[in-house]
Amino acid sequence: MPETTQHSQTASPPSRLPPSLLALGAILLWGTLAALGVALAHVPPFLLTGLALGVGGLLALPLSGFDLKRWRVPPATLALGVGGLFGFHFLLFMALRLAPPVQANLINYLWPLFMVLLSPLLLPGLRLRRVHIAAALLGFAGAGVVILAGPTEAPGTPSGWSWGYLLALLSALVWASYSLLTRRVAHFQTAAIGGFALLSALLSLVCHAALEPRVALSLRDLLLITALGLGPMGAAFFLWDMALKRGDPRHIGILSYLTPLASTALLVLSGQRAFSWSIALAALMIVAAALLGARPSAAADNKAALKSEAQKP
Numbered sequence: 001m002p003e004t005t006q007h008s009q010t011a012s013p014p015s016r017l018p019p020s021l022l023a024l025g026a027i028l029l030w031g032t033l034a035a036l037g038v039a040l041a042h043v044p045p046f047l048l049t050g051l052a053l054g055v056g057g058l059l060a061l062p063l064s065g066f067d068l069k070r071w072r073v074p075p076a077t078l079a080l081g082v083g084g085l086f087g088f089h090f091l092l093f094m095a096l097r098l099a100p101p102v103q104a105n106l107i108n109y110l111w112p113l114f115m116v117l118l119s120p121l122l123l124p125g126l127r128l129r130r131v132h133i134a135a136a137l138l139g140f141a142g143a144g145v146v147i148l149a150g151p152t153e154a155p156g157t158p159s160g161w162s163w164g165y166l167l168a169l170l171s172a173l174v175w176a177s178y179s180l181l182t183r184r185v186a187h188f189q190t191a192a193i194g195g196f197a198l199l200s201a202l203l204s205l206v207c208h209a210a211l212e213p214r215v216a217l218s219l220r221d222l223l224l225i226t227a228l229g230l231g232p233m234g235a236a237f238f239l240w241d242m243a244l245k246r247g248d249p250r251h252i253g254i255l256s257y258l259t260p261l262a263s264t265a266l267l268v269l270s271g272q273r274a275f276s277w278s279i280a281l282a283a284l285m286i287v288a289a290a291l292l293g294a295r296p297s298a299a300a301d302n303k304a305a306l307k308s309e310a311q312k313p
Contacts (some may be wrong), residue, residue: 014049019023019247023255024240029236036228036269043221044212048228050204051084051309053197055229056237063238068187077185081196084178085237086203091171100163107168109143109260112136114176115253122180123249132250135292139257145278180249182241190241197237199279257286 017025027125064070073081095104116136120128201299217225261283268275 019243021250022243026236026239027256027258028262029231032261033232035266036224039224044146044208044215046208048203049089050083050201050208052079052229053201053204053232056234057194057197057201059234064166064191070191071195073188073192074186074222079309080185081183082199083257085196085201088171088175090168093172095164095168095171099162104164104168106144107165108172112253112256113140113177114172115179115249116299119179119249123183128300131292135254135289137217139254139286139289142209142289143257145259179244190238193237193241195231254289257289261286
């Protein structure tokens with residue numbers, strides 16, 4: 001599908017910001033997810049996801065100039081978008097129910113590694129250099145230090161094999177594949193992410209009705225859910241889409257390892273987690289990985305790949 005690949009990669013959204021800054025904006029917003037999640041831990045996860053994605057989806061209205069025609073996408077693209085947003089959250093939340101949360105979360109953070117490693121398979125014209133593999137592994141190791149240095153599981157948590165681990169692995173594959181495949185389908189407006197989010201919100205609320213108990217939400221809960229929807233489960237998705245349309249997915253995948261670091265830093269600053277030298281070590285590893293993956297040779301390789309794509313008939 002050379003034509004759709006070329007179209008989706010050469011078209012640019014209105015934003016003039018470099019793709020790395022757009023990706024960092026999404027990553028920083030995702031970094032607030034843990035702190036908000038702690039404050040909303042009493043809210044059933046599918047209810048929380050449905051309400052937050054509903055709020056986030058509405059951001060597409062001003063982004064599209066209230067023109068719903070800009071939300072239109074082919075059925076295959078709609079299936080990709082809903083499968084990415086809903087599938088990722090569904091698999092992750094089910095994994096957290098079945099497996100120890102720390103280990104499941106670590107497995108889920110394989111998605112930046114999968115983004116880097118799957119790029120040449122899902123995006124023709126991109127090559128995987130040894131520097132990308134080294135940077136991806138270094139970043140994953142740094143993310144692992146952040147997560148595993150956290151509190152241990154509570155007494156009574158089951159150990160050994162759990163099917164939740166497989167679900168966490170699938171959630172990572174879903175998000176990495178979604179992020180890359182949005183560049184393979186015919187170009188669509190970033191505002192269409194709003195439609196993906198609203199349909200995913202509806203499916204999440206159906207799961208809530210089928211799987212979770214009813215709860216009463218306070219005004220504070222509603223305000224925090226609104227913040228969650230406007231930030232890490234709203235604006236972050238739009239920034240992420242813009243970054244992927246313009247940037248090198250291998251570099252963006254490596255930058256994504258900043259997500260658990262940013263999350264942990266916010267928890268430390270808010271007093272919800274104590275500082276440790278393991279956090280400082282992880283910071284150095286992740287920053288080194290990001291710099292390694294952004295070497296000029298990688299950028300030149302990406303330009304050559306895009307030029308090759310543009311010359312295809």
